[in-house]
Amino acid sequence: MNVLHKDITKRIYKDAKDVWLMQVATSTDNQPWIANVFFVLDTKMNFYWLSVPYRRHSRELSHNNKAAIAVAIKTTKPVIGLQAEGTVEIVNDIVLIEKILPEYSKKYKQGKEFIALAKKGKNKHMVYKFTPELLQLFDEANYTSEQNPITLFFEE
Structure with a gap:
């Protein structure tokens, strides 16, 4: 990870x-779906949320694990904001x-x-864990319009 990449991920x-909601977009049989979920993230830009397997987004992820997220x-x-x-x-x-859930519980006052x-x-x-392959940050507060969006690529 280069220095710029590291600085951007630290800022993200x-x-x-502290943002509460994230949108998760899924797709099955060429039909898109989007759901709002509570989330936490780690410093490697993995995003985590809790859901029951019978929710539509969870069912779709069991058939197609490719997804997109957005955080305002x-x-x-x-x-x-970011999209990935x-x-x-x-x-x-x-x-x-055990590492992720205490943070989730503290943030949302549930799940203890x-x-x-x-x-x-x-x-x-x-x-559920979302691992980004590509992430775009739109940050009008800290970067010029010519610098936006900032695109980060992640390797496994």
Whole structure:
């Protein structure tokens, strides 16, 4: 990861970590769908949310794990937002769940029982992880119109 890439991801993390809603776009059989989800992110730009498997976006992700996300960081002028495309997976790693869920619980004041239920295999919600392949930041507050959007590519 180059220095510019690292600086931009630090800015995104700082600005987006307190935003409550993210839009997740899915598609099955050439029919798009979008859903609002509560989320947390890590410093590597992975985005996590909880959902039950029977929700439409969850069902569609089980057939096609390609998705897009959008986060409106600042909705008044000058605007800041991001869009990304990537893949989604269900997180089964209890160590990762134990790392992510306390942050989620603190942010949204819910989900405190999730880890205990997950260890017992009794949680109806799953943890979903979006890993970006391409991310575009639109940041009118910190960059000129000629610099926007800033595109970041992520490698596995």
